[in-house]
Amino acid sequence: MRTVVAGATSPATAGAAGNANGEWPAEGRRIHSCVAKGSSMKPLIEVNQISFSYGQGPSQSVAAFTDVSLRVYPGEYVAVIGQNGSGKSTLAKHLNGILTPTRGDVWVAGMNTKDASCKQQIRRCVGMVFQSPDNQLVATIVEDDVAFGLENLGVPPGEMQERIDEALEAVGMSEYRHRPPHFLSGGQKQRVAIAGILAMRPDCLVLDEATSMLDSFGRAEILAVVRRLNQQGMAIVTITHHMSEVAEADRVLVMHEGRVALEGTPRELFAHPDQLEALGLDVPEASRVAQQVHARIPAFRRDAISVEEVVAEVDRLAGSGGERRHG
Numbered sequence: 001m002r003t004v005v006a007g008a009t010s011p012a013t014a015g016a017a018g019n020a021n022g023e024w025p026a027e028g029r030r031i032h033s034c035v036a037k038g039s040s041m042k043p044l045i046e047v048n049q050i051s052f053s054y055g056q057g058p059s060q061s062v063a064a065f066t067d068v069s070l071r072v073y074p075g076e077y078v079a080v081i082g083q084n085g086s087g088k089s090t091l092a093k094h095l096n097g098i099l100t101p102t103r104g105d106v107w108v109a110g111m112n113t114k115d116a117s118c119k120q121q122i123r124r125c126v127g128m129v130f131q132s133p134d135n136q137l138v139a140t141i142v143e144d145d146v147a148f149g150l151e152n153l154g155v156p157p158g159e160m161q162e163r164i165d166e167a168l169e170a171v172g173m174s175e176y177r178h179r180p181p182h183f184l185s186g187g188q189k190q191r192v193a194i195a196g197i198l199a200m201r202p203d204c205l206v207l208d209e210a211t212s213m214l215d216s217f218g219r220a221e222i223l224a225v226v227r228r229l230n231q232q233g234m235a236i237v238t239i240t241h242h243m244s245e246v247a248e249a250d251r252v253l254v255m256h257e258g259r260v261a262l263e264g265t266p267r268e269l270f271a272h273p274d275q276l277e278a279l280g281l282d283v284p285e286a287s288r289v290a291q292q293v294h295a296r297i298p299a300f301r302r303d304a305i306s307v308e309e310v311v312a313e314v315d316r317l318a319g320s321g322g323e324r325r326h327g
C-alpha cells in the first residue's frame with residue numbers, strides 16, 4: 001500500500017501520517033511514498049544525503065545538488081524529473097559511480113561507490129543509457145557492439161555468445177545482429193545500446209533522457225523494451241522530460257535547483273498540477289484531459305494519468321450511461 005506522508009525527510013523515515021484525501025502536505029512540499037515492492041527488501045541503491053560540486057576550490061566550484069537521498073529497490077521503476085540544470089544527470093552518474101559524492105555516500109548492492117576496488121562490479125550491477133544513440137555505439141557491427149563491454153569484463157567466449165544472443169533478443173534486435181549500426185533508426189540504435197548494457201546482466205538500468213532524441217515511434221520502442229525489462233524484475237531509473245513516460249513509473253522524484261523538491265507516485269504528483277507548474281513542470285496530456293472532463297462530468301475519474309486509463313474511463317461511463325453535466 002502506498003501512502004502519502006507529510007514532512008518526512010527521507011524515504012527511510014516515511015510511513016506514518018498518511019494523507020488519504022490527496023491534499024498537499026501542509027507543513028512541507030514533499031510527498032513521500034512507501035513502496036510496497038521494496039518495503040520488506042534491502043535497497044539495491046541507497047543514496048544517503050549526498051551533495052556534489054563540479055570543479056575544485058570555492059571560487060570555481062558549481063554545486064550540482066545538495067543533500068539528496070534516494071533508495072531504489074529491486075524491481076522498482078523510478079522516474080526523476082526536473083527543469084534543465086536541476087541536477088538529474090549528475091545524480092544519475094552517481095548511481096553507478098561515474099561520479100562520487102563530495103559529501104555523503106552512495107551504496108550499490110552494499111558496495112560504496114567510493115571504493116575503487118568495487119568499481120567494475122558496481123558498473124555491472126547498474127547500467128547506464130544516455131541521450132545520444134550515436135555516441136554510445138562503438139563497433140561497426142551490431143553484435144560486436146554488444147560484445148564490447150563483455151570483452152572488457154573478460155567474459156569467456158562461449159558465455160559471451162550466449163549473453164549477446166540473450167541481450168539482442170530482449171530488445172528485439174536479433175535479426176539486425178550482422179548489420180552496421182549506422183544503418184539503423186535512432187530507436188534501433190538505442191535498443192542496441194540497451195542490449196550492450198543488458199549483456200552485463202545488470203540489476204538496474206538507468207536511462208538519462210534515452211528517448212529525447214528519438215521520434216515518437218522510436219520512443220515507443222524504447223518504452224516497450226523498458227516496460228518489459230521491468231516486468232521481468234529489473235529496476236529502472238529513468239530521467240525524462242516526457243510526462244507520459246513518468247506515468248509508467250512506480251515513484252517519481254522531482255528535482256529543483258539541486259534538491260529533491262517532491263517525491264510520490266505519478267498519480268499523487270499529477271493530482272497537483274499547480275505545484276508542478278511552480279517547479280516549471282507539466283502533467284501528462286492524458287491527466288489534463290481527465291481533469292478537464294471531470295470538471296464537466298463529475299463521474300469521470302479525475303486521476304486518470306494515461307491514455308489507456310482515459311479510454312477505460314470513457315468505456316466505463318459509456319457502459320454505465322454516466323450522467324453529463326452541462327455548462
Ligand SMILES: Nc1ncnc2c1ncn2[C@@H]1O[C@H](COP(=O)(O)OP(=O)(O)OP(=O)(O)O)[C@@H](O)[C@H]1O
Pocket residue numbers: 054055062063064065082083084085086087088089090091
Ligand atoms: N561538467 C560540468 N562542469 C561544471 N558544471 C556542470 C557540469 N555538468 C553540469 N554542471 C552544472 O551542474 C548543474 C546540474 O546539471 P545537470 O546536468 O546534472 O542537470 P540536469 O537536470 O541533468 O539538466 P538537463 O535537464 O539540462 O539535462 C547545472 O548547474 C550545470 O550547469
Ligand SMILES: [Mg+2]
Pocket residue numbers: 088089090
Ligand atoms: Mg541532464
